[in-house]
Amino acid sequence: MAVQICGLWMPNSGINNLNNLQNPVSQNGRHSISVISASTHLHSSPIIQIVGGSPSQYRPGNDNGLLDRTKGEDEWFDLESDLYYWTKAVRPVQWYPGHIAKTEKELKEQLKLMDVVVEVRDARIPLSTGHPQMDMWIGNRKRILVLNREDMISTSDRNAWAAYFAKQGVRVVFSNGKLGLGSMKLNRLAKSLAIDVNVKRRAKGLLPRPVRAGIVGYPNVGKSSLINRLLKRRMCPAAPRPGVTRHLKWVHFGNDLELLDSPGIIPMRISDQSAAIKLAICDDIGERSYDVTDVAAILVQMLARIPSVGTRALYSRYKIETDGQSGQIFVQKLAFKLFSGDVNQAAFRVLTDFRKGKFGWVALERPPK
Numbered sequence: 116m117a118v119q120i121c122g123l124w125m126p127n128s129g130i131n132n133l134n135n136l137q138n139p140v141s142q143n144g145r146h147s148i149s150v151i152s153a154s155t156h157l158h159s160s161p162i163i164q165i166v167g168g169s170p171s172q173y174r175p176g177n178d179n180g181l182l183d184r185t186k187g188e189d190e191w192f193d194l195e196s197d198l199y200y201w202t203k204a205v206r207p208v209q210w211y212p213g214h215i216a217k218t219e220k221e222l223k224e225q226l227k228l229m230d231v232v233v234e235v236r237d238a239r240i241p242l243s244t245g246h247p248q249m250d251m252w253i254g255n256r257k258r259i260l261v262l263n264r265e266d267m268i269s270t271s272d273r274n275a276w277a278a279y280f281a282k283q284g285v286r287v288v289f290s291n292g293k294l295g296l297g298s299m300k301l302n303r304l305a306k307s308l309a310i311d312v313n314v315k316r317r318a319k320g321l322l323p324r325p326v327r328a329g330i331v332g333y334p335n336v337g338k339s340s341l342i343n344r345l346l347k348r349r350m351c352p353a354a355p356r357p358g359v360t361r362h363l364k365w366v367h368f369g370n371d372l373e374l375l376d377s378p379g380i381i382p383m384r385i386s387d388q389s390a391a392i393k394l395a396i397c398d399d400i401g402e403r404s405y406d407v408t409d410v411a412a413i414l415v416q417m418l419a420r421i422p423s424v425g426t427r428a429l430y431s432r433y434k435i436e437t438d439g440q441s442g443q444i445f446v447q448k449l450a451f452k453l454f455s456g457d458v459n460q461a462a463f464r465v466l467t468d469f470r471k472g473k474f475g476w477v478a479l480e481r482p483p484k
Contacts, residue, residue: 155473186467194420198389200412208391208402218378221363223252225375226329230312231257231305235332235341238289239397239478240261241276243390244333246380257308258286260394263337265289269423272478279482290341301341306372325373334379335399342366342376393479398470406447411462415442418474428474 153257225421226232232253236244241262245251260280265273273289280287286308307326313323364376381400385391394400395410396417418424419437426437435448450461468474 166247188205191421194417195389197347197420198221198392198413198417201416205387205392205409205413206406207385208270208395208400208405208410210401211382216383218363219380222329222331222377222380225363225377226252226256226331228327229256229329229375230326231259231308232260233259233263233328233330235263235307235330235338236337237333237397237399238264238268238273238276239290240390240393240399240480241478242480242483243393244336244399246331246333247382249331251443259301259304259308260285260287261290261341262287263290263341266291267476268478269474269476271423272481275482276478289400290337302368302372320399325367325369325371327373327375329375329377331377332379333381333399334401336379338379339376352364391398398466398467407466408443408458409463411446411465412442413447414465414469417479418469421479423477424474432468432473 184362207424234245234249234253262276277287277289282355288304290301306326312326316323330342332338366374366376368374379399385394391400391405392410395405396414415429415437418429419442429435429437429445433449433452435445435452437445446461446465447458449464450456450458453464454460471477
């Protein structure tokens, strides 16, 4: 028998030596794991050790698959560790359109004029859609965190993130930019946080002015849609793809609130490739930045490990057994079954199905311990 480790095939005799690879450490100091999958049918029921993690047992005909484990919060920690290793075997995800550098410079200048900064993130991946320099840019200004697309995550996910940010002392508004849910709450919160602006102006004998709120965040997290819902009319161009907004734009909300819509801002170089893969999966980064088959394969492996999804959901959707094989082989099977062997079409189908909630609405991140 041979086994595959992150795309590399090893003879059966090498399995005993895998213990020497236990507990590799990722960049953030957490222990990492990589998945081993069987290349041949097993005639017995051996326990196959996952490098760096606890053993998982694969039995022929077991529709839970090799990737299923005991469900629980520990599964999320293991998944993040595995994801770090999975990304090592694929092409790095990098995307930095020419307009972003200019916009970033302009945005940092405009932020100095803001009374309140509204940072919008994708509720499915709240950590991955947080810009690493945002805290430095905002400084001591009042801040509201909006987790958009709350309709795309479960109630359990929502409650976990609400509790996490509450402990951090961060004001959070969950929203659905398409339906406008959360927009009125955001409007009231922005005005209440900046109420002292005009108190100070009156004390100086100055006339009151509208509260200035800057809307910032990664591409395609729903910034423009959120503004359009606040205004109840289409004032900012919005579409379900990254890079639609390319210029800073001020819009007025009544007489007491001004909003600055900004293009999505991402780092010039994404060093955290686990986060980059999640951006690709959630369509928060340009398609040209990644290999769709690599991303779809990793998504399959992630879904198989997420407690609320698992291999049963994959089988229910495609009638294809995961049977301990890699996500890449799963995508290839789907290609031959539905698309005459076209792997790209199969990969797009998997990504589209996830984005449309065909596996259920689920977050790809949980709060760190």
